[in-house]
Amino acid sequence: MSGVLKGSVMNAREGRNPFQFGEITGFPVGSRWKYRRDLCNDGVHAPTRGGIHGRSQVGTYSLVLSGGYEDDVDLGNELWVNLRSFHKL
Numbered sequence: 001m002s003g004v005l006k007g008s009v010m011n012a013r014e015g016r017n018p019f020q021f022g023e024i025t026g027f028p029v030g031s032r033w034k035y036r037r038d039l040c041n042d043g044v045h046a047p048t049r050g051g052i053h054g055r056s057q058v059g060t061y062s063l064v065l066s067g068g069y070e071d072d073v074d075l076g077n078e079l080w081v082n083l084r085s086f087h088k089l
């Protein structure tokens with residue numbers, strides 16, 4: 001893993017790339033975890049605090065919804081997210 005992940009410490013399992021786009025083997029879209037740390041440890045979502053993991057010049061690697069924003073909508077294969085809510089933190 002190259003670079004520093006702002007606001008987080010990640011101890012991803014060997015062989016996982018936190019800067020990967022697309023499906024991650026062993027973790028189908030819609031997978032759930034009880035704790036945010038487990039997402040990091042599994043190499044699925046790098047930030048331990050932020051809900052969006054990406055780079056403005058490249059794109060978003062992962063997006064996590066925690067149920068903390070009432071206007072976020074998860075339709076299974078489609079997400080509606082109010083990004084203003086993310087930036088209020």
